[in-house]
Amino acid sequence: MGFGRLAAMRHGLAQVAELDFPVVGTLTLDSYTRVGDHVTPLERLAAGEEVNGYPLVSYTAEETRELLRGLEGPTFPVQVRHGTALPLPVFRSLVAAGLDATEGGPVSYCLPYSRLPLTEAVDAWAESCRFLAGETEFGHIESFGGCLLGQLCPPSLLVAVSVLEGCFFRQHGLRHMSLSYAQGTLAAQDRGAIRALRTLAAAHLGDVTWHVVLYTYMGLFPRTPDGATGLIRDSARLARDTGCERIIVKTVSEAWQIPTVSENLEALRLAAAEAAVPSDLGAEPDDGYYAEVLEEASLLVDCVLDLDPDVGTALVKAFSRGLLDIPFCLHPDNRGAATTLIDDRGALVWGARGRLPLPGPAHGTEPARLRSDQLHNMLNHVVNRYDKHGAMVSG
Amino acid sequence: MRQPFRSLLVTVESDSHMWNLVYLQKVLEENGGQVRNLGACTPVAEVLRAVGEEPPDLLVVSSVNGHGLHGARVLLQALREQGLEVPCVVGGKLTTAESNNGAVRAELLLLGYTEVFTGDDAIARFQDFLRFGKSEGFSAWQADAAVVAPWDAPTRSIVEVY
Numbered sequence A: 001m002g003f004g005r006l007a008a009m010r011h012g013l014a015q016v017a018e019l020d021f022p023v024v025g026t027l028t029l030d031s032y033t034r035v036g037d038h039v040t041p042l043e044r045l046a047a048g049e050e051v052n053g054y055p056l057v058s059y060t061a062e063e064t065r066e067l068l069r070g071l072e073g074p075t076f077p078v079q080v081r082h083g084t085a086l087p088l089p090v091f092r093s094l095v096a097a098g099l100d101a102t103e104g105g106p107v108s109y110c111l112p113y114s115r116l117p118l119t120e121a122v123d124a125w126a127e128s129c130r131f132l133a134g135e136t137e138f139g140h141i142e143s144f145g146g147c148l149l150g151q152l153c154p155p156s157l158l159v160a161v162s163v164l165e166g167c168f169f170r171q172h173g174l175r176h177m178s179l180s181y182a183q184g185t186l187a188a189q190d191r192g193a194i195r196a197l198r199t200l201a202a203a204h205l206g207d208v209t210w211h212v213v214l215y216t217y218m219g220l221f222p223r224t225p226d227g228a229t230g231l232i233r234d235s236a237r238l239a240r241d242t243g244c245e246r247i248i249v250k251t252v253s254e255a256w257q258i259p260t261v262s263e264n265l266e267a268l269r270l271a272a273a274e275a276a277v278p279s280d281l282g283a284e285p286d287d288g289y290y291a292e293v294l295e296e297a298s299l300l301v302d303c304v305l306d307l308d309p310d311v312g313t314a315l316v317k318a319f320s321r322g323l324l325d326i327p328f329c330l331h332p333d334n335r336g337a338a339t340t341l342i343d344d345r346g347a348l349v350w351g352a353r354g355r356l357p358l359p360g361p362a363h364g365t366e367p368a369r370l371r372s373d374q375l376h377n378m379l380n381h382v383v384n385r386y387d388k389h390g391a392m393v394s395g
Numbered sequence B: 001m002r003q004p005f006r007s008l009l010v011t012v013e014s015d016s017h018m019w020n021l022v023y024l025q026k027v028l029e030e031n032g033g034q035v036r037n038l039g040a041c042t043p044v045a046e047v048l049r050a051v052g053e054e055p056p057d058l059l060v061v062s063s064v065n066g067h068g069l070h071g072a073r074v075l076l077q078a079l080r081e082q083g084l085e086v087p088c089v090v091g092g093k094l095t096t097a098e099s100n101n102g103a104v105r106a107e108l109l110l111l112g113y114t115e116v117f118t119g120d121d122a123i124a125r126f127q128d129f130l131r132f133g134k135s136e137g138f139s140a141w142q143a144d145a146a147v148v149a150p151w152d153a154p155t156r157s158i159v160e161v162y
């Protein structure tokens, strides 16, 4: 949740803090701040316009402390979500405001969020991790690797990037982290992927504390209130069924505009209520998906870590060789040879693999071959399912 | 009109959304356009350079993060300052509230955008626009006057007679 004005931001957080179930407050930063422009947000606000989040760096540390006073604390932690490729100014501001939890990663906050060279982001994230680890006792970063562009990404790549960013954080001194995964197109595949994420994280991050955070579907969202509600509910079930320690929800406004505070509260209540219902997991096994995702994600992680003892260098090499390749990502350092398809099970799978070190045919539908209507159909796969059947859809 | 027509596809500096650009590139290509896609968070300077190097038949600005209105203003002003005249259209989600769409369209048309595409039928209207542009030239397009109540369109201060 993010609002440009101090009063609106405080009001929003205060309402969230009052909920009678465990919640984490979020300060979501505006996108001028995300690209390092700390002047425009205050100018636009002064001109009577709105910005799409909270301009943490433009306000003074004292203003943010004041905003959080009496709200933020052990029972109501506040996390900063920001999407910056060069995060040091944001890290400095959040630490100065008394906070210690944030989100991102050298890959996941660069390729989807900027056009800056990956090498610059890797250096800046390394420095920022060391800063956070040095300045705070429990500094925490949640990798955004499980989201990337928000949709149409095979789960194995999401799992691999989350784990690799975890390794990067660990190398740069952080001891507390979370690994993310964004709900995809099929619950059974998602359950398998989350199990695979835990297996891989246990293997690579044994000596730090980590947990798993699920994001409600991060792509094109259903437009009807029933459809959006159904999707949020299913994400809460997914989190419950897979034992995710945290879930980040969307709202019924997602397809349209920045949500209001009450829409945020409604979404939090919905997810909390759903997560409290006992699991009714029955029929659909996820063993096949687990094995599939684990195999691919392990290959990706091992192949990258073998490139260089320094995780950041390994990540840069991997992208430049196309060994990591985010489908449809336009960033100049992304090879852009891989594509995703939704198969007849409804699962996300590779179309073209480009140079990814994965078994299977290298050539599927290449990015340029895909027609606009095919892309449109894939982007709208989840929208259509939920808007047609609304709250009826499940599992 | 040159066939295929040349288009330059950009977004505003603070906007990192890409799916809109990936999708619009395909729509433009399928409608007979050649596309130079400058990618996410397009710096104004890069748009100026690209337009200066090789003036496109159409400049397409797409933004969905809610900062498009301001970014579109800044971009057009920069083009003007460089003396670069090119038919340009803008679309997407241009502020943080859908209810602003009418006023936003009015303001951006007034500033000099050839057309503004927001809301549900944006792509359908864009396709009509492309069809027209290909035969008549994009700068010959006459946008329908925006339907906004004067008090909803505070583009400049409203002058009242006492």
Ligand code: B12
Pocket: A002, A028, A029, A030, A031, A034, A052, A053, A083, A111, A112, A113, A147, A148, A149, A150, A151, A218, A219, A220, A221, A222, A253, A254, A255, A256, A257, A258, A259, A379, B014, B015, B016, B017, B018, B019, B020, B023, B024, B040, B060, B061, B062, B063, B064, B065, B066, B067, B089, B090, B091, B092, B093, B094, B095, B096, B097, B117, B122, B123, B126
């Ligand atoms: C995927 C997504 C992301 C991904 C983007 C990955 C990437 N790099 O591309 C991630 C997770 C990284 C992300 C980040 C953010 N996002 Co975002 N995102 C979305 C989401 C869920 C889907 C967008 C999408 O894929 N669209 C697919 C394309 C094909 O459709 P489209 O973008 O809507 O474009 C269509 C039309 O608008 C139109 N159109 C667009 N441009 C043009 C131009 C012309 C000329 C024409 C004719 C038509 C046209 O044509 C397209 C096809 O119909 C939307 C919500 C939604 N729609 O469900 C939010 C949304 C766009 N995001 C939003 C915001 C605010 C952000 C963030 C600031 C974080 C935040 N505060 O929530 C950051 C922005 C970072 C930045 N610097 O800009 C808001 C924008 C709010 C607003 N305008 O009021 C939205 C609407 C969500 C919301 N309700 O809050 N996002």
